[in-house]
Amino acid sequence: MTQIAPYGTWRSPISAAMLVSRQVSLNWPQIDGTDIYWVEGRPQEGGRNVLVRRTVDGSISDVTPVGMNIRTLVHEYGGRSFVVDQGEVFFVEFNDQCLYRQRSGEAPVALGTPAGVRFAEMLVDRQRNRLIAVAEDHREGGEPQNYLAAVDLTNGTLTPLLTGRDFVAAPRLSPDGAWLAWLAWDHPNMPWDAAELWVAPIQTDGSLGEARQLAGGPGDSCFQPEWTTDGHLLVVSERTGWWNLYRLDLAGYATPLYPLEAEFGQPLWQLGMRTYVPLTDGRVLATFLQQGRWSMVVIDRHGQRRPIDLPVSVVHIVNGADHRIVFIGSSPTTPTTLFLLNLADQTLSPIRRSGDLPVDPAYLSLPEMISFPSTGGRTAYGIFYPPHNPDFIASEDEQPPLLVMIHGGPTAAAQPTLRLSIQYWTSRGIGVLDVNYGGSTGFGRAYRELLNGAWGVVDVEDCIAGAQFLAASGRADPDRLLITGGSAGGFTVLAALAFHRVFRAGASHFGVADLAALARDTHKFESRYLDRLIGPYPERADLYQSRSPLYHADQITSPVIFFQGLEDKVVPPSQSEMMHEALRSRGIYTEYVPFPGEQHGFRKAEHIITAIERELAFYGKVLGFTPAL
Template sequence: MTAPHVAPYGTWKSPIDSNAIVTDAIRLSAIALDGNDIYWLEGRPTERGRSVLVRRTPDGETSDVTPPPFNVRTRVHEYGGGAFLVADGTIYFANFDDQRLYRHAPGTEPQALVPEHACRFAELVLDRTRDRLICVCEDHNPSNTEPINSLVAIDLATGAIAPLATGCDFYASPCLSPDGTRLAWIEWNHPAMPWDATRLQVAKIEDNGSLGPATCVAGSDERAAVCHPKWSPDGSLFFVSDRSNWWNLYRYTDGRTELLYELDAEFAYPHWVFGLSLYDFISAEQLLCTYTQNGKWHLARLNLLTRHLLRVDLPYTDLGSLHVANDRAVFIAGAPDMPTAAVLLNLGTGERSTLKQATSLVIDPGYLSVPEAIAFPTTDGETAHAWYYPPSNRDFTAPAGERPPLLVNSHGGPTAATAPTFSLKLQYWTSRGFAVLDVNYRGSTGYGRAYRERLQGRWGIVDLDDCAAGADSLVERGLADPNRLAIAGGSAGGYTTLAVLTFRDTFKAGCSRYGVSDLAILATETHKFESRYLDGLVGRYPEDKDIYTARSPLFHADRLSCPVIFFQGLEDKVVPPNQAELMVAALRDRGIPVAYIAFAGEQHGFRRAETIKRAIDGEFYFYSRIFGFEPADEIEPVEILNLG
């Protein structure tokens, strides 16, 4: 093996280019079992982001189930999830373009199940006894002050929609008891988010199909986020609650609630999307569950008789969409050196097989950066968390004494988290000579409710402090060049990016992807699900208008003096384009180097191959011009205003 070439950071030639990221990559978002068949959902950038349901039969053959132009994706809460159900070979799914529900029986074309209307649907449950679907409904009739959410039943013979549970602002996770006589669900009201305070309700299903009086099982007299209800085979109701600070598993039987296993770990994560499944039953005496501890996800068996938790030895650090049937488990999993994959695990033999990987691209480990979990001191005498990825490319080394440029990633949400899983987008940077710091600032999930709540009332303060402190800690360790510190983020991470560039002096450049610049616009123009989110994170609007103004980068653009590049989808309903455009205009008028690239047809989060490619290459090109290095690849230039 030849000695590595000596070349400045940022100029290294990498096999991980933007074509590799989009040409041979899909997004695996859900998996399900139906008899001996396995189904999963693939988001395909090369098909303009279309989500396709794929089936794998017992002989190992895979095939697309939903034909073009159908796009299996719901817009309930705008973030979607829970867009399909498979039962006895028949698929029920929400189609993105018209948001109607369709039924797709084997050997037929998909048929619309409901008439055209303003409703959206998610989390479909088959009520076999009554030949109907039960699901979440979000009614966007223009006459409504805001969309109306409810639980409804849809007659499979007529398509008629009947209300089941109404009156709350939000509903989620409907689930039928094994005998079909009871329905459980989660509900909550403004201004709470589902990770703040929810209620778990149970009601008997009457002879006419309606619901009897509901009983609140958990969440009524305590500030707790209750989530992920499931019925066990013996008719007990299981759920997850953070009443003890950590999202742990509970069981409700005959009017009594009990904690199943106490652990300083999270057996759930925030309800951003529908259709989450993080545990399932092997039998009435044993369940299979996932949990995260110190930033890594694990799989374990929980014996419900002995209360013994046994971790399953697997190479993954990120797990989700777990389902169990007939001694088989399927889930979506990934690790820093393993692409996200749909996985089948035989619970009897322990045999594991990969059904589908998000990419078939094989990368030599010499080009992959292995993350290190770091904790670092931040403001208020507290500690924040992050994953540090050093530059890594077997073919290159930097000149003696040179420190690498650092890209700090600020995740979205902000009530979300970043996990150490395989990402070609991240390795794109490290294999070219950038260090990357993926920050789980205070407010992130995975470290207990108390850590999550440290962002309450302080969004735009502690997240900024933690991103800056993380960068400073790497500079102090000699792992980053203090003159080449960049920060990037999307959505809420875009806000943190713009805010830290405005109100702190740590970073020298930044990238905002569909980020927020005016908090008041976000509070008044965003969709229903997040319309009161800022009540907790910032304050009530307009009562606390002064706080909104004080923390909005747009009103303090005179304090932002470093270059910024913006990427924005023009059909984004979560963070409208004016959030980026107003900030771009302010920086342009002040003579600050700024670039703006807008994408027609894109919503909140980029799904199309050409968009993803342009965004990552454009960001790298931008930094090359700002930090003064020459990329190894030819990249389509980006127009940078005010760049001398």
Template sequence: MSQPKIAPFGAWKSPITADLIVSGMTALIDIFVEGETIYWLEGRPSEGGRNVIVQGTADGDAVDITPRSFNVRTRVHEYGGGAFLIAAETLYFSNFTDQRLYQQVPMAEPQVLTPEAQKRYADAILDSQRDRLICVCEDHAGEGEAKNTLSTVNLNTGEVCELVSGSDFYTSPRLSPDGSQLAWIDWNHPNMPWDGTRLWIATLQTDGTLDKVQCIAGGEEESICAPEWSPEGVLYFVSDRNNWWNLYRFVAGEIECVCDKEAEFGYPHWVFGEKPYTFLTENEIICSYSQNGRSYLAKLDPDAKKLHTLDVPFTSIHSVTAAGERAYFIGGSPTEPTQLVELDLKTLNCKTLKKSSTIECNPDYFSLPEAIAFPTEAGKTAYGWFYPPQNKDYQPPEGTLPPLLVKSHGGPTAATSASFNLRIQYWTSRGFAFVDVNYGGSTGYGREYRQRLQKKWGIVDVDDCTNVAQYLVKEGRVDGDKLAIAGGSAGGYTTLAALTFKDVFKAGASYYGVSDLEVLAKDTHKFESRYLDSLIGKYPEEKHIYEERSPIHFTDRLSCPVIFFQGLEDEVVPPNQAEMMVEAIEKKGLPVAYVSFAGEQHGFRRAENIKRALDGEFYFYSRVFGFQPAEAIEPIKIMNRE
């Protein structure tokens, strides 16, 4: 065995290249099981970010159901999700190009169902007794913000009719097994769905209209999600009324907690169609839950209120469904890429049906995450996952410490996990340390932790991201003169705010990040149009706070280089957010780079753009921190740098 070479951190040659990452990368998005047949949705960067429905076959193979001219993706709430349904051996899906609903018998050509209109559809269910779909409909035809409703779609004529309206947002229409009752969730501005939602139930009459409509749970200070009917017609749902998103049911007019645990059995509603639990029988539930940043799979007896955690080798689990004696879910671990898993519930043997990555790489190049809890402001504790540099072929010069890349996740009401991520390994295998921060406001640690960010976005998150960097410097694990921070969307705002209002980091990368909160308050899509009320304050009444926390107004405080990446069709964070900041930094004379991508929206889906952004960020840091990359990388134009 050859001895490791001695080379500076950052200058290590790695087999985990951007080309390798995007060449074998597939996003696993959603699962449906009908009878003994499983279907799932794949996102493919190699096909321009197209989403494809795939059917598993009896012999273990997989076949594409979606023709190449279709892209199964909805833009309801812009983030989408819940884009397809399989019921009665027929597929129903939203096509990205025209946002119309289509129906398809597997292996046949899809047939358009809904008329051409400025409408989008998501989270559909089949009402077979009335020959229709019930779904969330978002209508962009009128003036002002889009109108959201629960609507029906006639399967014979395609006619779309409103069923429930009057609230700002709807999700999760769920039909009882006998077709007699409908449950759903709604909420109104300025709440986000993780702040306060309401759970409704109504009787469906023979003509399809609703009767005896009643709100059974929720309100301004309770977040309800994931309603589902048991096989015998009992309504279950997830609520955070006890600080944690726990599982409840509605029986004989009363609400009963069936699993009281300091853990999260639900997710923030960023996308439609999340499945945290499923029924095997009336008294057997397969569910996933999150605790201290890690996911678990469990079997729950709701009558006995007994939860039995299953021994499976996955630390990130979602989209749980089941059929017979088998459960299916999308799972990942620190050493295995995200994969579609079939679990035999008798033997607990796991079978991989599809991996999100086909890349084969020596695990000696992989850095394993370490859960860290670190001190932050007001004597509180925040959390993250720390990855030290790791490459079997190299060791650093004696007495040197690695540069650190701090990752601030998006949302900001979201979370990071320890699931295997080749993009993280890209950095650590080149000699960077990496820390993924679950700053205050992140999900997975209860409602109280989630609400640390109330009125304090740009403060709590920034403090936590800077404090974790200083903590790791103090622990002697990273070089205090080589600290960088990067993030996308809301994480991009945290990045820019940390670079502007703190003097800790020496470089940063903003991916479609917010620089002017006031512009965002005036110019974003409906779903997030009042999000800033809770994160910052009411606008325009508290305009001064928006100005005080907007990096664009304080570029004079910036003292380090920044690179920006931006999709030119982004409606969540429009391109002008990045462009204003780039212009201001360029005028200040600091090194700055701007990389824009035509055809990309909020988040990059095309392989060539994912590669360009990853390599471009690394190239930028090489110029800032003064190391020579081991591989040739296409240069990025850096303004104000000789």
């Protein structure tokens, strides 16, 4: 029987423990022979990453021994940290960041790579008995050096192949082993600003010959080069303002494969991301994001396209070999799942799920893709999840609280997928708006560049506009608007509270409070990011101060709760600590929740549970309701 109860007090079957209990993250699938490999992140094991294998008979087992953790810290955000070739695994161990070799059925053996050098996105060059990898060298102190490196498989000797660029990514060896392709970019650009595609012949001694640039640069960022069997290159290029897929010859002549106002690429926050697979018969299997939904298509040599019908709306990391394709997918009602697609017989099989759906689907709030007017006549986007619980309704005269969620990046994107961390709120009677503010990916380069010079302005305006749009339509209580976000999203939270009077309370998860401190203290990958989002530092120190919530903490009158990993190198703990103290000293209700051993984002089960339970209790205190246990 449906009960009448105030919003926020509904009793929900979705507990905080369900967010991590029997749940794992799935990432980096790869096929080697008849076996399928992937990485599982396990909150119940302290966030340990484990390489898992499924053999042809369907049996699944861990490859990574107990006590080891597969994870690279290149760019701090990491990325693809293993490669499998002919049954041998080469991987980065988290604790020492060194490379290991693991033959089938044997324990891993260190290759002997030097301490202080991190590796990512390895490929095996059997012809020369070596790995080729992205290396990040911290041995000299100061800003680390990033370069392409060769690692001898016999003794671990490290040989730089390409130096002189601030960043490199995506090394790809041609099928005949004669050429190497890669991406490169320099400060102050991020990869989505100006990543360039380069190729060079490999000399008889293994070094690179004269390199040539084939594509990319300012205004045309490249993503994921791949070789075809006939010696051409595929690459995702942004020359039309959208990340589209092209075929190139070694002279740089480009042919578009599927011109479309859609995104075939993604911001390269983690090394090794893939959105398409070249097939051995010359076709290409590609995925793209359009109007908030991912699609999959096979493109043949003549440009003919055949769509693949998928039971999911979000696709993450696609890989494959021959006619077998593996990818991670999810939908609003489907947990994240590793799928195997067999193009030969058109079958799609689930291989591994991140976890079972622990509740009746009747408790799920289904997303609504919305657009709404924002400042200056622009249109912004979001995904709205209304409060929903079949056991409860509120009285007719009550409007629900709304929690505005802000993704990080800030070039990331909110996508319509099953997230228990959203259903946790909606099943308790709190609506959620996941905002794709100006700067988000998925709407073309022009939309993403709306944030250039305007971080802390455009993002804040769009989040406010979305909340007020829902309030004006009667779907949210204008007096009970809340805001939460992590990292860059945490900055937007604090800026919205410092410079506007719209939200009753906010939660900052490892958010930026002092932009100048971030510019001075953060890691190499993002050390010049703010040049584009704010302005050059210290030349525009005035802008950094005027946009930094810390210097305007005296204008914040709403309560704020802070969550912070104490080993965070991206946004150091001092950011949250200074902001918390600035509010506390003025008598503003604030809480600070530090997590020892956590970095940028929380991986340990107990910390994930604590964070969401504390945030709910915090909102209850502010809005005057008592959450049901």
